Amino acid sequence: MTIQQKNFFCALLAKASSLSDVKISTEDIEECKAGNHVQLYMAEIGAQASSAAAGLLAPLGPIPGPGQFADLLMSGFRLLIDLIPESEETSNIHIGYEQTGALRTVRNLKRVSHLQQRMEAWQPLGLKMYLLTGDEARKQEPLLDSHIQAAIYAPEKSQVKAPQVVQAYYQAAQRLGAIFLSP
Numbered sequence: 001m002t003i004q005q006k007n008f009f010c011a012l013l014a015k016a017s018s019l020s021d022v023k024i025s026t027e028d029i030e031e032c033k034a035g036n037h038v039q040l041y042m043a044e045i046g047a048q049a050s051s052a053a054a055g056l057l058a059p060l061g062p063i064p065g066p067g068q069f070a071d072l073l074m075s076g077f078r079l080l081i082d083l084i085p086e087s088e089e090t091s092n093i094h095i096g097y098e099q100t101g102a103l104r105t106v107r108n109l110k111r112v113s114h115l116q117q118r119m120e121a122w123q124p125l126g127l128k129m130y131l132l133t134g135d136e137a138r139k140q141e142p143l144l145d146s147h148i149q150a151a152i153y154a155p156e157k158s159q160v161k162a163p164q165v166v167q168a169y170y171q172a173a174q175r176l177g178a179i180f181l182s183p
Contacts, residue, residue: 077158105137
């Protein structure tokens with residue numbers, strides 16, 4: 001296994017553990033990085049991957065602002081984007097990654113200032129964001145409710161099909177030499 005393959009595999013381990021199908025300790029990931037054999041025991045591959053896990057890949061919603069939690073989510077978001085082409089190529093599984101963008105909206109004019117504060121808290125995280133009027137938001141999403149007064153538009157927000165992500169990581173890891181044992 002080349003250093004590049006080993007690093008890719010270790011990144012796959014770290015990401016797979018965040019999607020809950022594989023229980024991988026920090027020690028296991030460190031052992032992998034050191035080039036040592038790591039045994040993993042798992043349930044059905046991809047069975048527990050959910051849209052909630054996929055939601056972690058669209059990080060703005062749960063992030064209150066800069067901090068360790070934000071750093072963790074943003075690192076995972078960027079790691080996924082970096083790993084997608086290689087994991088799809090290695091596994092021959094299409095992950096269903098789409099950069100769809102997202103709108104966070106408000107209906108009440110009194111809530112627009114709160115939306116602006118939220119955007120100010122998120123801006124240091126490095127994602128592109130735009131504050132839109134209700135009319136501008138409806139240009140992005142024509143079926144948006146006519147009562148929407150303002151929105152934050154985040155064009156980089158993405159989505160994936162979480163079970164396919166786990167399957168792709170599993171297949172890629174196997175092709176790179178991982179051995180998976182059932183309990």
